[in-house]
Amino acid sequence: MSRFFFDVHDGTMHLDEFGMESINLEDARSIGLRLLSELNRDDIAKGCDRYALTVLISDEDHHxxxxxTLSLTGIWLLR
Known part of the structure; x- marks a missing residue:
């Protein structure tokens, strides 16, 4: 088991200073995707129509x- 860090970029880089310990690669991937999903839900609730969210997962040596990346583009189709 190792420590993994989950940095998020949403136009600004948010560095994970603490990471999560005692998980494997597959668990780290699942956590990262769940994080994107939760952040996406928050942005949609704010009424955002265009954005991209990226999670970068690094190991304990920061590799x-x-x-x-999850992206959304919403376009009004009214004339």
């Missing part, structure tokens, strides 16, 4: 091991 990147996984990244995922």
């Amino acid at each position: 990147p091991v996984y990244t995922a």
Whole structure:
């Protein structure tokens, strides 16, 4: 088991200073995707129509091991 860090970029980089310990790579991936989902829900509730969220997962030596990006583009189709 290792420590993984979950940095989030939403236009600004938010560095994870503490990380999460005692998880494996597959658990780290699941946590990162769940984090994107939760942040996405918050942004949609704020009425955002265009944004991208990225999570960068790094190991305990701060080497990147996984990244995922979730993007949303909403366009009004009224004339």
